[in-house]
Amino acid sequence: MGKRRSSGRVTLQDVANYVGVGIMTVSRVMRTPELVSDKVRQQVQQAVDTLGYEANVQASHLAGHPSTRTTLQDVARHAGVGPMTVSRALREPELVSEASLKKIHQAVAELGYVPHQAAATLASTQLHTVAVLYPFQHDRASNRFIQSLQQSLNNQPFRLIMACHEYHQYGETPLVEKLLQMRPAALVLFSAQLSQKTCKLIESADIVTANIGGAGHLPADITFNIAIGEAAETLTHALLEKGYQRIAFLGAHTDNRLHKQQLNGWHKAMMSHYQNADLMITVPDAPSLEFGRYALCQLLQNQPDLDAVICSHEEIALGVMYECQRRLLKIPYNLAVACLNGSNNCDHTFPVLTSMRLDYEKLGQTVGEKLLMMLDDSPHAVEEDLKFVLHIGDSS
Known part of the structure; x- marks a missing residue:
C-alpha cells in the first residue's frame, strides 16, 4: 500500500493511492460494491478508516447517481x-x-x-456513439461484421468506438468500463466471453445492448445466437457420408468457449460414426498459415493414412493446402480439406475449398438496423438463432 499525501483534505485519489488501485475502483466500492471483489473492498474500507476519508455529499449529488435523478x-x-x-x-x-x-x-x-x-x-453524446467489443483486429469475421455495421449506421449521425477483448473473459470488464465511460447510446458485443461481473456491469449501465454470438446469459435487447458447434458437426457428417473416415481437426483460439464448441461438434459427429476422435491439434494462438502447415506435418507423421482435415479457420485450411502442394499431395484424392467459418475467399482457391459460412455482412447490416429501431421506437427485445450454410467445394 502507498502512503497518504502529506496535506489537504482526504480525497478518493488519496484512498486509491493508499490501496494501490485506480480511483474508478474506489468509486465503485463506494457506489456499487457488489461489482468489486471482497479482497479489494476490505482493502478500500481499511484505507477509508485509516485515512479518515469522508464522502463529499454535495459532489456525490452533482455526480447524479442513476437512482437519485431522472434521466x-x-x-x-x-x-x-x-x-x-x-x-x-x-x-x-x-x-x-x-x-x-x-x-x-x-x-x-x-x-x-x-x-x-x-x-x-x-444526451447528444449518448445518441451519437455506438460502442463495439470484438475479438481481434485481424479476425476476418469481426472485420466483416463491423464494416457492415458501420455502413448501416452511416446514414445516421453515429460513430463507432471499439475495443478488442481477445477472448479474455476477465479482461473484458475493464474494457466495458472504458467503453461505457464514453456514454454510448448502445453497446454491441461480438463473440464476447461475458463473465458474471461483466454482465452485471452492462445491466447496470441501462443502455441498448446487442449480444452477437456471446457466451453466458445476458438479457440484451438484441440477441443473435450463432450455432458454431452445430456447424462443425454438420461439416464432419458431410465428410463422413462421403466415405472419409480418418478425419482430423485443427483448431486455433481453442481456449475460449465458442471455438471449444467447434471441437465438440466434430467430436460428436466422429463418435456417432464410431470413428477415431483423437486426431486433433489445437492451440490457443491466433489462426495462421504457419500453424496449418506445421499441424499437417505433425498429423502425417503420426497418421500417414489420414484422409481428411477440418480446420477451425480459413487461414489454417490455406496453410494445409499449401503444405499439400509442397508434398505433391493431390486434394482431395490424397487428402480432403475443409474449414469452418469460411468466406467468399474459399471460392478462389484451387481446388475450391469446402467450408461452412455465415453472412457476417448481412448480420452487421441487420444489427445496425435493429439498433436504430431500438433507439428510436423502443420495440420489444429481439432474439434469433443463426446457422451456418455448407458450401461443398472440390477440396472434398
Whole structure:
C-alpha cells in the first residue's frame, strides 16, 4: 500500500493511492460494491478508516447517481419510446408525431424530468456513439461484421468506438468500463466471453445492448445466437457420408468457449460414426498459415493414412493446402480439406475449398438496423438463432 499525501483534505485519489488501485475502483466500492471483489473492498474500507476519508455529499449529488435523478432513458421507458425520440421531442418537436409528443410530455411531467444544457450535451453524446467489443483486429469475421455495421449506421449521425477483448473473459470488464465511460447510446458485443461481473456491469449501465454470438446469459435487447458447434458437426457428417473416415481437426483460439464448441461438434459427429476422435491439434494462438502447415506435418507423421482435415479457420485450411502442394499431395484424392467459418475467399482457391459460412455482412447490416429501431421506437427485445450454410467445394 502507498502512503497518504502529506496535506489537504482526504480525497478518493488519496484512498486509491493508499490501496494501490485506480480511483474508478474506489468509486465503485463506494457506489456499487457488489461489482468489486471482497479482497479489494476490505482493502478500500481499511484505507477509508485509516485515512479518515469522508464522502463529499454535495459532489456525490452533482455526480447524479442513476437512482437519485431522472434521466432521459427513464423518460423514454415511461413513455414507451426510444431515447432518440425523447431527445428529438425536446430539441426538435416538429419532427415527432403528436401521439409521441403527448406521451413524452406526460412522462416528463410525471417523472419531474428537467433538461438542462449539461444534460443536453450528455444526451447528444449518448445518441451519437455506438460502442463495439470484438475479438481481434485481424479476425476476418469481426472485420466483416463491423464494416457492415458501420455502413448501416452511416446514414445516421453515429460513430463507432471499439475495443478488442481477445477472448479474455476477465479482461473484458475493464474494457466495458472504458467503453461505457464514453456514454454510448448502445453497446454491441461480438463473440464476447461475458463473465458474471461483466454482465452485471452492462445491466447496470441501462443502455441498448446487442449480444452477437456471446457466451453466458445476458438479457440484451438484441440477441443473435450463432450455432458454431452445430456447424462443425454438420461439416464432419458431410465428410463422413462421403466415405472419409480418418478425419482430423485443427483448431486455433481453442481456449475460449465458442471455438471449444467447434471441437465438440466434430467430436460428436466422429463418435456417432464410431470413428477415431483423437486426431486433433489445437492451440490457443491466433489462426495462421504457419500453424496449418506445421499441424499437417505433425498429423502425417503420426497418421500417414489420414484422409481428411477440418480446420477451425480459413487461414489454417490455406496453410494445409499449401503444405499439400509442397508434398505433391493431390486434394482431395490424397487428402480432403475443409474449414469452418469460411468466406467468399474459399471460392478462389484451387481446388475450391469446402467450408461452412455465415453472412457476417448481412448480420452487421441487420444489427445496425435493429439498433436504430431500438433507439428510436423502443420495440420489444429481439432474439434469433443463426446457422451456418455448407458450401461443398472440390477440396472434398
